[in-house]
Amino acid sequence: MNFVAIPNMESDPQVPPLFFGFRPPRNPMEKAIQGLAGLLSDKVILRPASQSYRRQHTAYGQAVPREGRLTDEPYRCSDAIIQTGPESLDFPRRRVNPKVHYVGALLPYRSAGQSVAGRGAGDGLPRNYPATLVITQGTVDNLDQDKLIVPALEEVKDMDALVIVATSGHGTEALTARFAQPNVVVRDYVDFAEVFDFTDCFITNGGFGGVQLSLSKGVPLVVSGINEGKSDVNARVEYAGVGINLRTESPKPADIAAAVGKILADPGWKSRARKMQEQFEGEDPAEVAAAVVEDAGRRTPG
Template sequence: MKILFASQAIDGHFNPMTGVAVRLRERGHDVGWYTGPVLADKVRALDIRHFPFRRAVEHRADNLNELYPERARLKGPRAVGFDGEKIFASNISNFFEDVRELHGDFPFDVAVVDSSMFIQRLVTRLMRKPIVTFVAIPNMESDPLVPPLFFGFKPARNLAGKAVQAAAGLLSDKVILRPAGQSYRRQHAAYGQDVPRQGRLTDEPYRCAEAIIQTGPASLDFPRRNVNPKIHYVGALLPYRPPAAAGPAADEWPRSYPATLVVTQGTVDNVDQDKLIVPALEAVKGMDALVIVATGGRGTAALQARYPQPNIMVRDFVDFATVFEFADVFISNGGFGGVQLSLSKGVPLVVSGINEGKNDVNARVEYAGVGISLKTESPNPRDVATAVADVLGDPGWKRRAGEMRDQFKQADPAAAAADVVESTGRLPEDTGP
């Protein structure tokens, strides 16, 4: 079977798909990958054929503010609305035309498509190809029991909370996501495709797919009234690691401290380290703990000079799979991949982030009882210190994170996801609205 993977050129969207793609290649399938030129070497290293963007704009973690200088000044809902239109909706026609063109060289039987590309309806309707939607973020399908996206809400407990969330949902639909929704409808209308009025824009990748691969366990999602039978929670889909690949061995890190803390601000919003890394280091620099910091390759030397304490080790990149084997707390802005890796090792979290949907991830962390959310983009060092002390001092956090680790261990995520792709049959004549 010929299988096309298609993803944004953003590490957080690309990396979780790599293990699935390699597993399918190892099973004898012919796998190709459509993504940005920046990821060409990574795709080829997987022994997979690369099809680069041609018409599509390559949105990367390191060029978003360069492409859109005005983006850096936006906060909260305005930032979400801007990203929805510029980074996601604006590229839909370009993505589709690229995919339709590459089909001549690679006549794929099924496509595994990053949910944020929003080309599912066009590929299924106009190319008559079955789609497996790949969701590298928390389940974003709307449901009466699930709070609206982008606000960092947990499920409402009373009528007042439900009223607030209903109003926020209307704000999201009618204001925040309106430009993206209008762009989506306009581009589909150009192809003669009607889009149902009911539901939300973020429901489209779920509606127009034969199956959905949802990263993470169901226990890291909110309770739902409606269970979508197409959705398969497969666990922590982590980046593919060649058998010989490894970072520093666990015994290369100092092990004389009573606790180990890991700190990161992710790979996208990590330019301004005063948001999280610096407050975190100010909070914990005096603790009797090993503090491992991953900068994502930004400002490493300056941080090393600023924090010369022997217990603080600042690196461009850290092999999280190694350090989480002995870590006690993960201080993070809430990237979903990092959260899953942390929990897959039973490490509880202190999370602080709002942008790029981080607040929705962090709300789920807190709701599941596996971490403390500081509910801000720029926490006070005192609040970070208090949260870390709470997690270290209360064994319940470690116990609940351990319970989730045991859930992660129950299945092979890459194998489960590969099974979903293989079981996707021919596109039926009626694929829904």
């Protein structure tokens, strides 16, 4: 049994190699470029990890097939794979692995009507603006706020919109003093599950959990991140048509403003995000995941 909390890593002839933020190739030139990138990924980026993996298996007398990529191993060895996210947020695949079960967004449990205590859900927020924007730089790569938070705020602070910023506890007071506009609310933490109920655009570096939560609420995105696999997450957001991918770690303020403007001006972005929301709501992710575990248990000898 394997649980995958990032996008599907299994290789496929139609799926671009990992780490480069590619979308599926549209022509022979793109296919050739991605083929070379795949070799670079296998022979250089993943080589140390692959060698270590094989050494550890050899020490226990276990053979590892020579074909396939290191990232294919969980999909080859497991009896079943619980894959977070809906299948529509993945790229089309030529080969369908029956072991892979897309279960939707596995989000923290909360009882009906429960808010996240002390995390400022919708309490005290003005609701008289024609649009609401939420900005975050995630929970890990958020120390250098000049990457995304600051350039985003510089461009949207004077818009006729409520702007909510979640800092994950870094630099909250300094940002509050710097951006003192009445429509800008800066907090350590935000109860995204509640705030997304009235959000029109989510500006983020592209963590997979936040992307799924946003889409589970039908909120389109502006995504800008490369590290920690975010480039591959953001490529899927772009391919699905539910957000605009700026394809950089440090976007220009004008590019952020242009992307936000496109999201707000074209209802098609919201419509596609809501269509994906319907897919999230189709089944209970926890129940589906539990059913996968139970079925694998019944089929496993001993």
